[in-house]
Amino acid sequence: MNHPNPEELELLALGRMAPAKRASIKRHLGRCARCAKSFQETKDYVAAMQAALRKLQDRSNG
Ligand SMILES: [Zn+2]
Numbered sequence: 001m002n003h004p005n006p007e008e009l010e011l012l013a014l015g016r017m018a019p020a021k022r023a024s025i026k027r028h029l030g031r032c033a034r035c036a037k038s039f040q041e042t043k044d045y046v047a048a049m050q051a052a053l054r055k056l057q058d059r060s061n062g
Contacts, residue, residue, distance in 0.1 A: 004028060009039050013046040 004012075006024045011017040012025055029036045 002028070002036055003032065006038070006042070009035070009042040010046065012039065013043045 004049050006016065008021070010027060012022060017025065
């Protein structure tokens with residue numbers, strides 16, 4: 001089985017992954033518990049990062 005690497009999971013979490021590749025990685029995540037778990041962690045990390053960025057932007061705008 002070909003596991004997606006952390007960079008690919010990050011692109012997917014950011015919504016920047018090419019559609020063709022996204023479909024195959026999502027299929028993999030449906031079958032591979034290990035990658036599904038790392039993707040969940042990547043999504044949490046990306047969400048935390050985006051929230052922190054938003055906070056910084058609010059501060060510079062206000
Ligand atoms: Zn996997």
